[in-house]
Amino acid sequence: MIRDDHFEVPDSLQGGSGLNDMTVKGVTSLSAGSGAEWAAKSRSLRKIIFLGRIAGAFFVxxxxxxxxxxxxxxxxxxxxxxxxxxxxxxxxxxxxxxxxxxxxxxxxxxxxxxxxxxxxxxxxxxxxxxxxxxxxxxxxxxxxxxxxxxxxxxxxxxxxxxxxxxxxxxxxxxxxxxxxxxxxxxxxxxxxxxxxxxxxxxxxxxxxxxxxxxxxxxxxxxxxxxxxxxxxxxxxxxxxxxxxxxxxxxxxxxxxxxxxxxxxxxxxxxxxxxxxxxxxxxxxxxxxxxxxxxxxxxxxxxxxxxxxxxxxxxxxxxxxxxxxxxxxxxxxxxxxxxxxxxxxxxxxxxxxxxxxxxxxxxxxxxxxxxxxxxxxxxxxxxxxxxMPEEPGIILSRTSNSGISVANLDIRLPGKSKPLVAIGAWSIAPGEKWVITGASGSGKSTLLRALAGLWRIGEGAITLPQDARITFLPQLPYLPHGTLLELMLQTQPPSEEARELCADLLCQFRLPWLVAQLDIGGDWNQRLSPGEQQRFALARAFVSPPDVLILDEATSGLDQNTADTIYANLLARPDLTLISVAHTADIVTLHDKRLHIANGTATISEISETSPVSLLSSNRKF
The missing domain is CATH 1.20.1560.10 (ABC transporter type 1, transmembrane domain)
Incomplete structure (x- = not known):
C-alpha cells in the first residue's frame, strides 16, 4: 500500500500509532522500546540512553x-x-x-x-x-x-x-x-x-x-x-x-x-x-x-x-x-x-x-x-x-476489498466538538466518490485521517490489505532530479519503463515533456501548478493504483483540461476514486457524494446526467 509523494500509508499503521522498533539488516536501530516506555523514563535517563544508542549503533x-x-x-x-x-x-x-x-x-x-x-x-x-x-x-x-x-x-x-x-x-x-x-x-x-x-x-x-x-x-x-x-x-x-x-x-x-x-x-x-x-x-x-x-x-x-x-x-x-x-x-x-x-x-x-x-x-x-x-x-x-502520539483514530488493514469508516469523529487540537463526524461510510471497489463542503469544513483533514496523518479524534478506519492506494495532494512534491527519475521513483529504469512514462505524459496532456525525460533540475520551479498536478497524476499510474484519492488535485487546471483528465480516470472501471472537489462539473461526474456541513457528513447518490450538460455549469459547492 503506497501513497504518492510524501503521503504514503506505511505498513506499520496496521496495528496503531507510535514509532516501532526498527531493524536495519539485522541490526537494531537507535530506537529504544515502545514510545510509551520511552516517555515514562526521566529526561536525564533518556539522554543517557540516547548517548549509548549513538555509540552502540556504530560499534555494536x-x-x-x-x-x-x-x-x-x-x-x-x-x-x-x-x-x-x-x-x-x-x-x-x-x-x-x-x-x-x-x-x-x-x-x-x-x-x-x-x-x-x-x-x-x-x-x-x-x-x-x-x-x-x-x-x-x-x-x-x-x-x-x-x-x-x-x-x-x-x-x-x-x-x-x-x-x-x-x-x-x-x-x-x-x-x-x-x-x-x-x-x-x-x-x-x-x-x-x-x-x-x-x-x-x-x-x-x-x-x-x-x-x-x-x-x-x-x-x-x-x-x-x-x-x-x-x-x-x-x-x-x-x-x-x-x-x-x-x-x-x-x-x-x-x-x-x-x-x-x-x-x-x-x-x-x-x-x-x-x-x-x-x-x-x-x-x-x-x-x-x-x-x-x-x-x-x-x-x-x-x-x-x-x-x-x-x-x-x-x-x-x-x-x-x-x-x-x-x-x-x-x-x-x-x-x-x-x-x-x-x-x-x-x-x-x-x-x-x-x-x-x-x-x-x-x-x-x-x-x-x-x-x-x-x-x-x-x-x-x-x-x-x-514520543508517542496520543491515542486517537485507529487505522487498520483487513482482508476486506473496500474501505470502511465507523463512528469517526475528527477533532482539531484542543477542541471537544468534532470537525467532522461520520457514523458509517463504506466504499466498494470501483466506486467513484466525491467529497464536498465549504472551505474549512474538514475535507482535507478527512483525507489526512484516511492516510493515517491525522489521529486526533476517535473511531476506526479500515483499508483493504492488498490494495494499492495513492493519495495526491493539491501541491505535488517534485524534488531535484530528472523527470524519468521522478516518475519511476524507486523503480529501476528500463526501455519499457521509459515508454510507459512517455505514454502516461501524453495521456495526461504533457506531450512536450517526453523529450525532457532525461533533463534534471528543480521541476517545482520549472512547471506551472497545473503542469505539476498533471505530472503527479501521470506518475501515479506508473504503478497503477487500486484506489486513487485526490485532494483538489486538478484545482490548477482549466475546465477543459480537468474534464479530460477526469474522463481518463473514470474510464478505468476497476479504479476506486475519491475526490475532493468544488465545481459542479467535477462533482456530477462521480457516482456518490459525501457532503460535510456543520461538522456532519451526509451520503447521497449522484443522479446520472449527460456529460455534455454537466460541462456547462460552474456552480461551486
Missing amino acids: SKEWKKAWPLLLFCLTIQFGAVYVFSLETGINKKLFDALQYKNIAVIPRYAIEFVAVGSFVYSLTYLGVYLENVLEMLWRNRISGLIAEEWLSNDRFYFIERAERVENADQRIAEDVRLVISGVSGIFMGSLRSLYTIVVFTALLIHRSVPVTFHLFGHEITTRYDILLAAYVSSILATGIIFRIGRKLTRLNMRQQHYEADLRFTLVSIRKHAEQIAFMVRGRIEHLRIVTALSSLMHNYFAQQRMGVIVSFSTQIVTHIQRVLPLALTIPRYLAGRMTYGDITQTQSVFGTLSSSLTWLMQMYPMYSETNASFDRLFVLFDAIR
Missing part, C-alpha cells in the same frame, strides 16, 4: 568490523606517541647535560636521536588524526542514516512539523550529528590519551624527583614530591575555576546554533519561493526578516565571544603559571647541585605534559560546550521522534 552493529579496528589503531597510535614522547624527554636531558659539561663527542648523536624521535612522534600524531577523521566520518554516516530513517518512518517528520515540536530538524541531522560525533570522538580519545599520559608522566616525574631541604619559621623541611603535588593541585584548581566561569558558554553556544539555523532556513525559504516573493513585491519584507535574524545572531555572537575570551584568557593565565612553576621549584635544586641543566629541561617538559593532561578537561571546555549544545539539539529531535 554490522559496522563493527570497520569500527573496532579503526578505534584500536587510533588508541595504539595515541598511546605509542605518548610513550615515544616520554623517551624523547630522556634524550632531551642527555643532550642538555652534554651541552652543560661540554661533552662535544656525544652532542651530534643525541641531536640526531632527538630529531629522529621527534619526527616519529609527529608522524604518529598526524597518522592518528587521519584515522580519527576516517572513524568519525564512518560513524557520522551511520548515525545520520539511522536518525533520518527514524525521522521519516511512520510519518514522524510530518507529525513533528505539524505540532511544531522541533525547528530545523533537517539541519540537526546534517550539522548537529557531525558536531556530536566529532565532539564525542575527540572527548573520548582525548580522555584516554590524557589518562595514559598522566600515568606515564606521573611515574616519570616520581622517578626524576630529587629531595630538597628548606627552612621555614625556624624549621627545616625536606620534601621530594613538591613538584608532582604542584602539578596536580594547580591543574585541579584551574579546571574547577574554568568550568565555573564557562558554564554560561554552553547555553550561548546552543543559542548560537539555533540562530545560525534560523538564518539558513530564512535564506533557503527565500530562494525556494523567489518567484512568489518577486510577484508580491516582498523583497523589502524578506530583507527585514534577514536583518532580524542577523541581529539576533550578532547579539548572541558577541555575548558568546565575550565569554569565550574570558575562558580563553583564564586558560592562558593558568597555562603561563604552570610554565613558571617547575622552574621555580627546580632552580633551588639546581643551585644546590642536586640537579643538572638537563634535569631542569626534562622536569619542565614532563611537568608541562603532565599538567596539560591534568587540565585537559579545562582545555577542551569549548569543545565540550559546543558538543553538549549540539547533543541537546539532536536529543530534542530524537526525543520528539520517540
